[in-house]
Amino acid sequence: QVQLVQSGAEVKKPGASVKVSCKASGYLFTGYYMHWVRQAPGQGLQWMGWINANTGVTNYPQKFQGRVTMTRDTSINTIYMDLRRLAFDDMAIYYCVRGRHRGATDAFDIWGQGTLVSVSS
Amino acid sequence: SYVLTQPPSVSVAPGQTARVTCGGNNIGSKSVHWYQQKPGQAPVLVLYDDSDRPSGIPERFSGSNSGNTATLIIIRVEAGDEADYSCQVWDSSSHQWVFGGGTNLAVL
Numbered sequence: 001q002v003q004l005v006q007s008g009a010e011v012k013k014p015g016a017s018v019k020v021s022c023k024a025s026g027y028l029f030t031g032y033y034m035h036w037v038r039q040a041p042g043q044g045l046q047w048m049g050w051i052n053a054n055t056g057v058t059n060y061p062q063k064f065q066g067r068v069t070m071t072r073d074t075s076i077n078t079i080y081m082d083l084r085r086l087a088f089d090d091m092a093i094y095y096c097v098r099g100r101h102r103g104a105t106d107a108f109d110i111w112g113q114g115t116l117v118s119v120s121s
Numbered sequence: 122s123y124v125l126t127q128p129p130s131v132s133v134a135p136g137q138t139a140r141v142t143c144g145g146n147n148i149g150s151k152s153v154h155w156y157q158q159k160p161g162q163a164p165v166l167v168l169y170d171d172s173d174r175p176s177g178i179p180e181r182f183s184g185s186n187s188g189n190t191a192t193l194i195i196i197r198v199e200a201g202d203e204a205d206y207s208c209q210v211w212d213s214s215s216h217q218w219v220f221g222g223g224t225n226l227a228v229l
Contacts, residue, residue, distance in 0.1 A: 035218070044207060044220055044221065044222040044223045045156070045164065045207055045209075045220040045223070046220065047217060047218035047219070047220065059216065061215070061216075061217040062215075062217075095163055095164075100169065105211040105213075106169075107152075107154040107166055107169035107170070107209070108154070108156075108164075108166060108209075109166050109169075109175060111163040111164055111165070112163065113163060114163055
């Protein structure tokens, strides 16, 4: 079945970096855009950017530009999200998400299980 | 940037109809998507393009979108519908996805 399996929980210190992985299975990996969405405790969903799994082209909102990098490895159907200079308010569950077939501006139809990133001194 | 406004909470009795609103400037000109999120779980797409249901979503879920308000409608509400519901749009002006703050649907 179609699924996204993410790496495990992380605990980081302020100023550090975190890299979360997301392995896709059950569909043509290179046929879709992939997104990262985060959710701080008790808060709403926040989009962090997308990556075209075929070309590797990315798009990040201004809030995360310069601090986030999304990459992919087509040989193992995996995408990665690298977030640098972590602050306390980066503590959140990070989700990888597949966009529907029409491209980067289509709805998000498959979600990973989420990865908790804790930031603690 | 574009802002989506949702009520923090909505309450409904079992068997009744729930309406969750999502307000935004001229949102009727955009495609609105809706997600359901139960505690401790990842969100699930329940409506896309205002009113289309993905496979597996009951026909009890429907939507409308006009003017400055989009609405998720759930008829014959069940206890299992209790969850947070978030709306989403693509803001072409700022080239980014925007989510509403989410609405907690309580089934009394």
